[in-house]
Amino acid sequence: MTLALFFQYLFAGISYGVIYAVVAIGFNIIYNTTGIINFAQGEFVMLGGMISISLLHFFPLPVAIALAVVITMLVGALIEIVFIRWLDRPSVLRMIIITIGLSILIREAALHIWGDSIRSLPYFVGNELTTVSFGPVRISPQVFWVVGVCGITVVGLSLFFKLTSVGREMRACSANRTAAILCGINTRNMVTLSFMLSAGIGALAGCVMSPITYTQYDSGTSLAIKGFTVAILGGLGNSMGAVAAGILLGIIEAFSVAFVPLAFQDAISITILLIILFVRPNGIFGSSDAARLKEF
Amino acid sequence: MKRLGTKIILGAAALCMLALPVQAGTYKVGAIFAVTGGASFLGGPEARSAQMVVDAINKDGGIGGNKIELIIKDSGANPEKAISFAKQLIEEEKVLAIIGPSTSGESMKIKKIAQQGKTPLISCGAAEVIVNPVASYVFKTPQKDSFAVKKIYGEMKKMGINKIAVVAGNTGFGKAGKAQLTKLAPEYGIKVLAAETYDKKATDLTALVAKLMADKDIQAVVNWSIVPAQAIIAKNMRQAGWKVPLFQSHGFGNIKYVQAAGAAAEGIIFPAGRLLVADSLPDSDPQKKMLLKYKHDYESKYKEAASTFGGHGYDAMNILVAALENGGADRAKIRTAIESLHGFPGIGGVFTFSPKDHNGLDIDSFVMLTVKDGKFVLYNSK
Numbered sequence: 001m002t003l004a005l006f007f008q009y010l011f012a013g014i015s016y017g018v019i020y021a022v023v024a025i026g027f028n029i030i031y032n033t034t035g036i037i038n039f040a041q042g043e044f045v046m047l048g049g050m051i052s053i054s055l056l057h058f059f060p061l062p063v064a065i066a067l068a069v070v071i072t073m074l075v076g077a078l079i080e081i082v083f084i085r086w087l088d089r090p091s092v093l094r095m096i097i098i099t100i101g102l103s104i105l106i107r108e109a110a111l112h113i114w115g116d117s118i119r120s121l122p123y124f125v126g127n128e129l130t131t132v133s134f135g136p137v138r139i140s141p142q143v144f145w146v147v148g149v150c151g152i153t154v155v156g157l158s159l160f161f162k163l164t165s166v167g168r169e170m171r172a173c174s175a176n177r178t179a180a181i182l183c184g185i186n187t188r189n190m191v192t193l194s195f196m197l198s199a200g201i202g203a204l205a206g207c208v209m210s211p212i213t214y215t216q217y218d219s220g221t222s223l224a225i226k227g228f229t230v231a232i233l234g235g236l237g238n239s240m241g242a243v244a245a246g247i248l249l250g251i252i253e254a255f256s257v258a259f260v261p262l263a264f265q266d267a268i269s270i271t272i273l274l275i276i277l278f279v280r281p282n283g284i285f286g287s288s289d290a291a292r293l294k295e296f
Numbered sequence: 297m298k299r300l301g302t303k304i305i306l307g308a309a310a311l312c313m314l315a316l317p318v319q320a321g322t323y324k325v326g327a328i329f330a331v332t333g334g335a336s337f338l339g340g341p342e343a344r345s346a347q348m349v350v351d352a353i354n355k356d357g358g359i360g361g362n363k364i365e366l367i368i369k370d371s372g373a374n375p376e377k378a379i380s381f382a383k384q385l386i387e388e389e390k391v392l393a394i395i396g397p398s399t400s401g402e403s404m405k406i407k408k409i410a411q412q413g414k415t416p417l418i419s420c421g422a423a424e425v426i427v428n429p430v431a432s433y434v435f436k437t438p439q440k441d442s443f444a445v446k447k448i449y450g451e452m453k454k455m456g457i458n459k460i461a462v463v464a465g466n467t468g469f470g471k472a473g474k475a476q477l478t479k480l481a482p483e484y485g486i487k488v489l490a491a492e493t494y495d496k497k498a499t500d501l502t503a504l505v506a507k508l509m510a511d512k513d514i515q516a517v518v519n520w521s522i523v524p525a526q527a528i529i530a531k532n533m534r535q536a537g538w539k540v541p542l543f544q545s546h547g548f549g550n551i552k553y554v555q556a557a558g559a560a561a562e563g564i565i566f567p568a569g570r571l572l573v574a575d576s577l578p579d580s581d582p583q584k585k586m587l588l589k590y591k592h593d594y595e596s597k598y599k600e601a602a603s604t605f606g607g608h609g610y611d612a613m614n615i616l617v618a619a620l621e622n623g624g625a626d627r628a629k630i631r632t633a634i635e636s637l638h639g640f641p642g643i644g645g646v647f648t649f650s651p652k653d654h655n656g657l658d659i660d661s662f663v664m665l666t667v668k669d670g671k672f673v674l675y676n677s678k
Contacts (some may be wrong), residue, residue, distance in 0.1 A: 009503055
């Protein structure tokens, strides 16, 4: 393998990886406050892309994206309020079925609204042919947007959880719900907020990746599978773990192309998921002590 | 009791009124299309085009005074559903013939059912196996895959290309195309240096492009799929600065993919039916009038761009109408009438059926197109 090819694979891997990581973080935020896996997470990503593309007819690009993020957050809040909030101590299985049902619902609604054709936002800088060259290695500037925006999101989120009082209240919810209630924290609102937050970052990721991957009514499903793999791999609830695991999975996928036929690319990520679930069910970055305290 | 009696009489009268138009001569025709689901880009336009033909005929008084009743079943590209719809249409509805299904997979599943039920089936699936070997009651309207492959290889010969890479989606269409490409390559003295399959949901092929590009011997890439990856591969190749010609299958004949690929779509070469370049055909072309009429009728009725896929449904319905006119309302007679259609202009090409050829099209039903300034134009080989 030449050095140029090595870097080409590496950058391809990183750009896949950060997208997976952001989806995984979306899983983590909701998991942390509620203990459930929201299988409709991929649909938030799709919604973000689709809504921003529709809004682009009326607004300039940054406004369209901002509005799309806000609208998706509202959708996230609405979903929580209508389907989740009134449930009293639901079982894990019930929540899984509900969120899977929601993901199908959103997907079909999207098919109805936007049809089945592929859409995309324009490239933020340049067009389909623009590349930045580092010697023989050529990278689309959009990749930097994806990596940059996702990076800022991760940093911003961790600051939010550490420094703001709302962030701390959300963490309190995840640490011990009963104690949080006793401290006067409205845990129900925190759950709504967590849905809004994960919908928002999902939508933002959906916007920045849209020029590269395109957006289609069902593009959320495969992303959700990858994101879930990454969330497990990094340890459920662990956002920094998710970033590391996401980039790791992306790089493995990219380099796998060099050694095995492309058709096996997805098989590799699923195999990794299975191996992790068997060998280290808490993820490579998760601790088994912390996991024992969780419901599942 | 008296009131009940009145009710029965009224009910019977209502039934008679409902039944009357049916008795006045109705040709029942079944249709199985994937109007929803993954193949809706095929089934949707096909169903709408067929309905359009039927509406127009019924408005003009039907075929010799007999109205056509088109029963459209939405299979959602699910072969199991297609099977049960086919049985239902043949045994319960007793239709004269069935048009569709949209996909090759479904068509293969009901080929036998139509044959055993002695009901003519005019499929809109692309795969050659639907009519090869020939089943006496099974026909199809889309051009054969092998014609598209031969057309591409013929063009490559002219361009002096003999070492290529093949990439395909993991759908039925992609797999069949990849098999044809590998099989026919030696006939044209072409070597397939790499053959890769990607997932139909693939969203980025940068790594694959990097791998193929490292092989300096590859002179051209052929992509065979009907999924968004058609646009993605074009983008990723041009972003990587790889300038070899990119050939695509006839699945690329959808302007939405050109829009999606933007500047990267320029110069892509692919075979397609003449519909996409109907305006620029010479007036002497036997299909031109038909193509323009279809385009105009479809676009003014449904407010969406006409596609070659819808054309398959349009052709299937028109062929059936012609057979009903020539043969009459009998399954066996319809079958014979289709087989004896000669020089019948359609959207896919000029159909000439025979007992041995149940597709009726030849390689010239495809023309080579390319993308210039975001539009499809005829490709002029140098």
